[in-house]
Structure formats: structure tokens, C-alpha cells
Amino acid sequence: MSVEASERLIELVRSNEDISNHSSPCGEAMIGAAEGALGVKFPPSYRRLIEEFGTWDIAGEEFLGVYRTPACGTKLLGSVSVTLDMRRDHGMPPELIVVMFDGMGGVVVLDSSRPDGSGEYPVLVWSHVDQPPEKLGEDFGSFALALCARSLH
Numbered sequence: 087m088s089v090e091a092s093e094r095l096i097e098l099v100r101s102n103e104d105i106s107n108h109s110s111p112c113g114e115a116m117i118g119a120a121e122g123a124l125g126v127k128f129p130p131s132y133r134r135l136i137e138e139f140g141t142w143d144i145a146g147e148e149f150l151g152v153y154r155t156p157a158c159g160t161k162l163l164g165s166v167s168v169t170l171d172m173r174r175d176h177g178m179p180p181e182l183i184v185v186m187f188d189g190m191g192g193v194v195v196l197d198s199s200r201p202d203g204s205g206e207y208p209v210l211v212w213s214h215v216d217q218p219p220e221k222l223g224e225d226f227g228s229f230a231l232a233l234c235a236r237s238l239h
Contacts, residue, residue, distance in 0.1 A: 088131035088206045091227035095135065098234055099144050105238075108139035109153045120152045120166045126183060126198040129206045131227030140164075145237035149186050149230065168193070176214035183207075185226065195219070196226055 099106045112120075117136065121127050128136070135142070141151030141164050150164040161167065165184055172178040172193060181199035188194050192213035200208055206225035213219075223229030 088129070088204060088225035088227035089134050091225075091231040092131040092134040095227065095231045095234060096138050098231070098238070099139065099142055102144060102238065106142065106144035108142035109151070110140050111138055112136040112140045112152050116152060116154070116162070120162050123162060123166050124169055124183060125180060127205075128183070129196060129198075129201070129226055130204065131206060131225055131230075132183075132185065132196060134227070135230070144234050147186075147230075147234050147237050150184060172214070178212060178214065182210075182212055185209075194222065 099108060117128065117133060135149070136151045139151060140153040142149055150168055152162060152164050152166055154160065154163060169178070169182070169184045172184055173180060178195075182195040182197055184193045184195050186194040188211050192211045195210050195212045196207040197210055197219075198207050202225070204225075206227075208221055209223040209226055209229040210219040210221055223232070
């Protein structure tokens with residue numbers, strides 16, 4: 087269901103080019119480098135979206151993804167750089183992967199310590215203040231599709 091939701095989100099982004107943006111596809115080498123830098127594997131639904139878009143936004147919902155820019159050279163940006171910064175600067179646990187900002191001072195993360203039978207991770211909001219993470223969804227694909235579909239209506 088989660089990778090299927092990612093496929094539906096890809097269709098949604100492609101059919102709404104007037105209100106969406108994305109960078110270049112993210113190849114296996116870059117994905118492998120990103121996973122190596124973070125020390126965690128990406129879940130299948132998130133992997134599918136970064137394979138397709140690298141990073142993307144639609145209707146005001148911005149996802150970090152994984153990408154590089156000419157100005158930063160080989161540095162992996164998006165989820166990789168933000169996750170590493172949050173770990174270093176705010177003590178974010180190493181099993182979390184930042185996928186977006188929540189707009190209220192927290193970050194939306196995937197918790198790699200709790201994979202389901204499909205290898206998907208729950209989606210949480212993590213804040214560096216003393217409050218427990220709040221669960222937002224069972225998997226990234228379904229969470230991202232629901233969020234984007236809501237933003238379009």
C-alpha cells in the first residue's frame with residue numbers, strides 16, 4: 087500500500103506541474119551514499135519518491151528528499167544534511183530521518199528503529215524540546231499522499 091501511495095503521489099505531482107516542483111531523479115549511487123551517510127536504509131515508499139524526483143513540493147507541501155547542487159558539489163542536501171545537522175546540533179536520535187519541516191519548530195521524521203513487515207517506518211513529528219514524538223502516520227507514502235491530496239483541495 088505504501089509504495090502504491092508513492093506511485094499515486096508521483097502521478098499527482100506530474101498532473102499538477104503548475105503548482106509543483108521537483109529536481110532530478112536520484113540514482114542508486116546517490117541513494118546508497120545518502121543511506122551510508124545516515125547509517126540507515128530508506129523505506130521503500132520514500133526511496134521510490136526520491137528515485138523519481140530527488141526532492142519535490144506540491145501545493146505548498148515541501149519534502150526534503152535527496153539532491154545535490156552545483157554550488158555545494160558532492161555534498162548531499164535535503165534529508166541527509168538536515169538529519170545530520172539535527173543529530174549534531176539538537177541531539178536527534180540516530181534512527182530518525184528528517185523528511186520535512188512541520189512549520190511549528192519540529193521536523194517530520196521516519197523512525198527506522200520500528201520497521202513494519204514491508205520495511206516501512208512510522209512517520210513522527212520530532213521536536214528538540216522535551217516532548218515525546220507524535221505519530222503522524224504508518225508509512226511515508228500514505229502520509230505524503232494524504233497530506234498533498236488535502237493541500238490540493
